[in-house]
Amino acid sequence: MKPDALLYPAPKGLYCEIGDFYIDPVQPVDRALITHGHSDHARAGHGQVLATRETLDIMRIRYGDGFCGTSQAVALGQTIVVNGVEVRFHPAGHVLGSAQISVAAKGTHIVVSGDYKRRRDPTCLPFEPVPCDVFITEATFGLPVFHHPDDRAEMHKLLTSLKQFPERTHVVGAYALGKAQRVIALLREQGYDRPIYIHGALQKLCDYYRGEGIDLGEIRPATLAADEKQDFAGTVVIGPPAAFADRWARRFVDPLAIFASGWMMIRQRAKQRGVELPLVISDHCDWPELTQTIREVGPSEVWVTHGREEALVRWCELEGIAARPLHLVGYDDEGE
Amino acid sequence: MKAFAELLDRLVLTPQRNAKIRLLADYFRAAPDPDRGYALAAIAGTLSLATVKPAMIRDLLLERMDEVLFRYSYDYVGDLAETVSLVWEPPAGVAPSDIRLSDAIETLQATGRANVRSVVRDMLDRLDTSARFAFLKLVTGGLRIGVSAKLAKQALAEMGGKDVSEIETLWHGLAPPYSPLFQWLAGEAGKPVLSTPAVFHSVMLATPVGEGDLDELDPRDFAAEWKWDGIRVQLANIGGTRRLYSRSGDEISGAFPDVLEAADFSGIIDGELLVGGTARTNRATRTFSDLQQRLNRKTVSRKMLDEYPAFIRAYDVLFSGETDVRAEGFLARRALLSDLVERASPQHFDLSPLVPFSSWEELDRLRSDPPDPVIEGIMLKRLDSPYTAGRAKGPWFKWKRAPFNVDAVLMYAQRGHGKRSSYYSDFTFGVWTEIDGAETLVPVGKAYFGFTDAELEILDRFVRDNTTERFGPVRAVRAAPDFGFVVEVAFEGLNRSTRHKSGVAMRFPRIARLRQDKLPREADRLDTLQAMIESRS
Known part of the structure; x- marks a missing residue:
């Protein structure tokens, strides 16, 4: 199937119609998959929430016990099936409990990176590149000026x-x-x-x-x-x-x-x-890490979300990789 | 280059004077010669380096970067040197290897026009991001790091445990990379001996008259002079070399060829640089605003010289001919000075007149109502005082006329730094004027001192409770005719300004009193300030 039939941006966030779930929705929805605990990605008030155990704990600490209807902890690497859609969580290296979410159905495989970084961080597991058809990357520091020092x-x-x-x-x-x-x-x-x-x-x-x-x-x-x-x-x-x-x-x-x-x-x-x-201490990738990650993951298409989309899309264009901005709203691309 | 780059990075973001001095002094202690000497020269503006045009830097970058990506980057950062330092990627295989500041400068100084491009490219490849930025600032000219030559000299004094006047006295006899100076400051060598003549000698400064300071003093022991509102200078003509220095020892000869040309006497004098006519030509002394037209210029046009003629009103003499007369008493020196001025060009030199008085009360009356608008107060000098460098209390006093005062309305506030970083402590205030038929506040100045800690608490609370808009660290506050905060602002003078919307700029404004008893509508009007300028010119 075409990738944008599997996952597309809707007003409440990135939506998977077949699976009937959102990823990091910015408004309350029936079923939400959450990449990590930062408040612009993990909001309170959803019906069912699927996330790593750590992310669920963090949401509970921030919003209290009633932060959602029901919650389900998903282990990293474990495959769960939601209405026929295969979902897996992989470490993203952003903060404790942060994960990329891999979504696959009918031969199409999309990875939503959430926020991620490639540097060593003593407080969380390192990012794991997952080969896929479409890689959805953030672009918080998506400009060639960003080279984070050691x-x-x-x-x-x-x-x-x-x-x-x-x-x-x-x-x-x-x-x-x-x-x-x-x-x-x-x-x-x-x-x-x-x-x-x-x-x-x-x-x-x-x-x-x-x-x-x-x-x-x-x-x-x-x-x-x-x-x-x-x-x-x-x-x-x-x-x-x-x-x-x-x-x-x-x-x-x-x-x-x-x-x-x-x-x-x-x-x-x-x-x-x-x-x-x-x-200069960042929990996001700098420019060389963003471009290196895209090369490593090797997707046939890149979708770029929150941040400086235009520069990363331009880079993909120069590299001959199909890319487009997703224009998701509601994510805080300044909070870092 | 790395250590120098780190120093620049810290200095740019450090607002406190003392913290800047510590950063500089620590750097001077740690860096080797001749690197620290070149760093000093770069900061004090004495480094001579043929500069590279920004267009060339941009070209070099575009040799290896997509123009669209460069444009996105430059639009975001806003500064070319910083953008290039950040986006520059060395070719594969070139690992960063720090270049010594002295090597970089000496290489550039030895490079001809034809090779500059490849030398600069090579250095950009080898330096890391922060060093690249420092290097680009150096080669494009102008560090803009908020450090004056004066502050750098203060840091040298701190490094060597010397008095800053010693550094100032030596300064003009030395040149980059200043190795003898640093060796002396580090205690590894004796004080440098200067061979060049016409070197600046630290000036004698006065202390302000404080409460009760004059009570125990006998008026008969003192001479009084007017304190003129120009800039204090030292003019030297020794062995045929003529130089004009500002009070802190910066050479300003280039801006005043008229005065230098007329200085055909031999010796060193101390005086006030002013524009207009001397007393000897019976023409009026003009205001500080007019003098400003002549300041901070490297060259000066014929028209400038005609429209704003400069002259020196002589206060004192340090060297008469080749003889050092600083140890003589004030009266003896004044007799020598009087002789010297008598023989000098009447258009360019006159003698600061003495003000006769018999009691402090009489002098106080004269001070409050001086006979010339370009007078800003009274100077008191002990008759027997020798000319000593620095600001010792006792021999010389300054007694300023009362400041001007206006009531203004608080318009914007900005957070302070250091101890005050959680306070809104920098205030912009305005006065009323009519714009398109509506009563409007226009900003006339900015002040960040004058108030007590308790008053700051009150101002800060007002700002936090009455913010209408935020612009980064700045807040706009409510300021309407019937609601707002009135402050009494004291200042030393007013200049015309084309930079400020109001057309006026205050000198040394400070908040003298909080006027919570007043409504904004009762604050002063711009007309009042404009009239103050008129009355003085």
């Missing part, structure tokens, strides 16, 4: 700054799911063994990661009792990026603003946000 060199910048400015609080903005835990794990790998302080919004997810066997070292809440006079000088504090513009940040002495994100590759972006120390 994580270790970026963490080294933070450690150098801690030595150079020991009187300042090093406040790192990092998204609560995935990025924050990865930054902590990377710091630990570099031998940083002092306590790391976190914003309250990160607590439950950090606890969950630890419960899953990921070593984050000693973590303390960045809160003060009424009579406490601690000033956090020389410490590392991690919180959601928005918290730094907030009154919350006032408890820190002379804070040095840091942001861990793939966007930090662009100086003007860093400057605009008032970031003094940008750390």
